[in-house]
Amino acid sequence: MPANKTYDVIVVGCGSVGNPTAYHLAEAGMKVLVLDRRPAAGQGDNKAAIGGVRATHSDPGKISTCLESIDIISNWEEKHGFDVGWKSGGYCLPVYDESIEKSLKDLIPYQKKFGLDIKWVGPEEIQEIVPGVNPVGLRGGTYSPGDGQVSSILLPVAFQREAMKHGAEYRFNEKVIGYLKEGDRVTGVKTDKGSYSAEWVVLAAGADAAEHSELLGIDIPVTPDSHEAGISAPIEHFLEPLVVDLRPGPEGKTANFYFGQNREGQIIFCYTPKELFIGTNRESISEFLPVLAGRMITLIPSFKNLLIRRIWRGCYPMTPDGIPIIDFAKGLEGLILAVGMCGQGLMLGPGAGKNIASMIVNGKHCIPDEAQNCFRYDRDYKGKEALK
Ligand SMILES: Cc1cc2nc3c(=O)[nH]c(=O)nc-3n(C[C@H](O)[C@H](O)[C@H](O)COP(=O)(O)OP(=O)(O)OC[C@H]3O[C@@H](n4cnc5c(N)ncnc54)[C@H](O)[C@@H]3O)c2cc1C
Missing domain, CATH: 3.30.9.10 (D-Amino Acid Oxidase, subunit A, domain 2)
Structure with a gap:
């Protein structure tokens, strides 16, 4: 089926991670489409979060990413004039x-x-x-x-509003049911309403991530x-x-x-x-x-x-080791995995979104190498995060 519209980036999932990712990408000038099978932003497990935002972890990836998140969330009201319930x-x-x-x-x-x-x-x-x-x-x-706390109800509204100001498009009640591919490259998505092509696809499907394994032909170890x-x-x-x-x-x-x-x-x-x-x-x-x-x-x-x-x-x-996967999907060009957020997706999301935007816009992560290595898709998943 020919794609009916073309974007720089399609984000699959408008939750704790996908929504901030869309904001950072749109702010950097990317043409972004966000798709979610639910009716509004943050209606997956995002809204179940009790609002804890800590960089107190044992894993350098989570520490660095959450320090970024805290910086973004704690300055949000001053920068954007919208209260996200930060304490x-x-x-x-x-x-x-x-x-x-x-x-x-x-x-x-x-x-x-x-x-x-x-x-x-x-x-x-x-x-x-x-x-x-x-x-x-x-x-x-x-x-x-x-560290601190934030409202998991207000935060999605905040990110969506700002992303839309920068031109991001949001389509709700629309489920991704397949991927467009050319050889080893993902070139877009197929939904229950149409299909869309893009240079990049970011998979941020939360608890449903493993369902995309078969659609993509790769193993996504999220339970x-x-x-x-x-x-x-x-x-x-x-x-x-x-x-x-x-x-x-x-x-x-x-x-x-x-x-x-x-x-x-x-x-x-x-x-x-x-x-x-x-x-x-x-x-x-x-x-x-x-x-x-x-x-x-x-x-x-x-x-x-x-x-x-x-x-x-x-x-x-x-994930098996309690650490997220935030990485290029080796073997599939044009796809970034942003899945397996465990019990910390709300606190990881803003920093992870900034990092993913940097991976796409600058071709490189924006957290230290040692931190980014923790999030590799091709790791052995045998470690254990002490404060997961
Ligand atoms: C009781 C509880 C308390 C928690 N407390 C905290 C806390 O204090 N702090 C914290 O940081 N974390 C907390 N968490 C964890 C946090 O809620 C999750 O880690 C986080 O929401 C996961 O983010 P995500 O973006 O991966 O998934 P989600 O926020 O669930 O977003 C994924 C989105 O993808 C969409 N989607 C999936 N498949 C498709 C598809 N095929 N097509 C279109 N859309 C699709 C879903 O509809 C969903 O909206 C808590 C969780 C629970 C259950």
Whole structure:
């Protein structure tokens, strides 16, 4: 079928990564088309995110990319006059366990090497940073003040508005069902409504990425697993940072859990189940709230009076090693993979989008080589990211 329109770049997926990518490309003067099977920007797993934005990772790729994201998000309102709900309260990881203390302390020099502002603080300071935190057995923790929170509802609107000002076209309710190819080159996409050609295609299809393996004839190692989150009614503002408790839960069902207080005063929270729920089931399950409530009250006893307003479920698009793939698709010219964002797509998206735009416009990534190497498509996927 002949393509009915030609672009410089087609972005498949208008989520946490595709939408900022479109913005950076359009800002650089590219003619961009964004396609999404859903009805609006950020309606995939983007809107499931609780808004945490940290450069506190163990992997140089994620640290460098998220530092870029923080720079973009924290300056967005000043630059574009649009409030994205940014709150710069940092991230705090209170520690009660000797082995967790050791692993976090061991990471600090490495994190600093890639530009992260992070320090180990004693138990008294943790109690100032996280008022009301349970002091029994508290050993101290890490604090990275440059991290923060953003609204996963406002951010997609912000990126789409600016991208459109620079001429980007958005087509919603339109599903990519195939790719146009000439030999080993991807030359466009076929959708359920037509076909479009382009110099470049960026695949940013989130939890659906693996479905494109067959369409493209390459293996895309992304497996979604589902996670639940919730939000309370607003309470008086008392908490600045987003807090992560890395301990496994006493009930045997949870790994880490994390929460913060958004600008509206609501407590927003999430946990990682010990046994992952592989697949794309987005139905809430009954065990989430009782289990999570137990953990929250143990860490901050005054949460016993919290009124929970809503819970929801979404997917982490996981790679085997917990690190995204942001790379040229070797063997297929004209295609960039921007998939496997795991539990950090919202925070990675703005920086990843800037990097992808640089790969297309300048032919080269804009983060350090050591960081970019982490995102290679042809790596062995045997590593493990400690703070995924
Ligand atoms: C409970 C929970 C809490 C989370 N909290 C955080 C957090 O605090 N911070 C953080 O950074 N991350 C968080 N995440 C993770 C984050 O939500 C994901 O990593 C991120 O949304 C993935 O971004 P993405 O762009 O890859 O996918 P998405 O945002 O899902 O975008 C992919 C888009 O591609 C579209 N698409 C797929 N296939 C096609 C096709 N064939 N044709 C057209 N369109 C297509 C989809 O409709 C979708 O809109 C959380 C996730 C969950 C579930």
